[in-house]
Amino acid sequence: MSEQASKINLLDFNRADMEAFFVEHGEKAFRASQVMQWIHQHGVTDFEQMSNISKALRARLTEIAEIRLPEVIVDQASADGTHKWLLRLDSGNSIETVFIPEGSRGTLCVSSQIGCALDCSFCSTGKQGFNRNLSTGEIISQVLVANKAMGVDKDGERVVTNVVMMGMGEPLLNFNNVVRAMDIMQDDFAYSISKRRITLSTAGVVPALDRLREVSDVSLALSLHAPNNSLRDELVPLNKKYPIKDVLAACKRYIEGHKRRRITIEYVMLDGINDSNAHARELARLLKGVPSKVNLIPFNPFPQSGYKRSPAKRVARFADILIQAGLVTMTRKTRGDDIDAACGQLAGKVKDKTKRTVQGVQLRKRAGAA
Numbered sequence: 001m002s003e004q005a006s007k008i009n010l011l012d013f014n015r016a017d018m019e020a021f022f023v024e025h026g027e028k029a030f031r032a033s034q035v036m037q038w039i040h041q042h043g044v045t046d047f048e049q050m051s052n053i054s055k056a057l058r059a060r061l062t063e064i065a066e067i068r069l070p071e072v073i074v075d076q077a078s079a080d081g082t083h084k085w086l087l088r089l090d091s092g093n094s095i096e097t098v099f100i101p102e103g104s105r106g107t108l109c110v111s112s113q114i115g116c117a118l119d120c121s122f123c124s125t126g127k128q129g130f131n132r133n134l135s136t137g138e139i140i141s142q143v144l145v146a147n148k149a150m151g152v153d154k155d156g157e158r159v160v161t162n163v164v165m166m167g168m169g170e171p172l173l174n175f176n177n178v179v180r181a182m183d184i185m186q187d188d189f190a191y192s193i194s195k196r197r198i199t200l201s202t203a204g205v206v207p208a209l210d211r212l213r214e215v216s217d218v219s220l221a222l223s224l225h226a227p228n229n230s231l232r233d234e235l236v237p238l239n240k241k242y243p244i245k246d247v248l249a250a251c252k253r254y255i256e257g258h259k260r261r262r263i264t265i266e267y268v269m270l271d272g273i274n275d276s277n278a279h280a281r282e283l284a285r286l287l288k289g290v291p292s293k294v295n296l297i298p299f300n301p302f303p304q305s306g307y308k309r310s311p312a313k314r315v316a317r318f319a320d321i322l323i324q325a326g327l328v329t330m331t332r333k334t335r336g337d338d339i340d341a342a343c344g345q346l347a348g349k350v351k352d353k354t355k356r357t358v359q360g361v362q363l364r365k366r367a368g369a370a
């Protein structure tokens, strides 16, 4: 067990890390691309099966390294084609990954943390508390597991075509591991997913958004949910630390210099809370001059949430006002809710919430002080 734990998990490496690893062990850097192809394109976890690697190197790798995937404990399919996997990590924690097919597109919703520290009032993950960040290996494993399960279509194209970092957790609070995992998603020796087909969704961690701009240019989604600070403070407590004006300015900086790029604005529709005509008009004014498209998300209820989904008519009227104001507006279809796989229903199983209490309290304190 302890010997097992001390081995290097090659799933934690992007190509640069993998090359450095082989060079450090007296090997040629190109071994990295070979091994990455075995792992990510063929789903091979046993070094002995890597037939273009010498016997001696295979033996050495078996000694010092491993390819350790989380265990798939539940694999559920929804009537609408949505899939959900429950993956068991260490010490009884588990996370959820969801696959949503839509025409020729197959979107995988990936988690970045066990639980979440942000405690947005309408999100069931937040209610679970925060345990810890996922490692790079645990993040990319979700892509690996889904690809293994979904495979390729009749033309030989991968069924998983898109990734959204919209599962459990705040991806920008697990910056390095998320960026490294997104490198692997884009790598031609792994999944070759273009940056346009990878979307990072954030509640708006301003300094991390500025850092992200330096190292990545994946698509960006902002969980806005309210058109003014007093309402957003209530729904997304992080807003007390990074208010709307600062967050939108950071989003604009993120897409600066990228022609035709837009920020996706996510807006969960909560009955009687943020869904009035006045809210729609306020939102339209707020987004003037922000290259964006609005994604209205029907609220997905969970026990004790205290909120109700806005009626479909209300959502349609809200959307109309935005469209008339010139905003590209879509209403997200609710998928996979029969298997609790819809937005905000991902709960996994988060053990040991004590860590969150510490982090959560610190967060709120800082927010209060700001």
Ligand code: SAH
Pocket (backbone or CB within 6 Å): 120, 122, 123, 124, 165, 166, 167, 168, 169, 170, 171, 201, 202, 203, 221, 222, 223, 266, 267, 268, 297, 298, 299, 300, 301, 302, 343, 344, 345
């Ligand atoms: N922390 C990141 C990513 C995870 S949440 C973020 O805040 O963007 C992914 C999306 O699901 C967010 O827009 C989130 O606000 C939304 N969401 C959370 N709970 C929901 C619920 N109960 N119903 C509908 N959408 C929800």
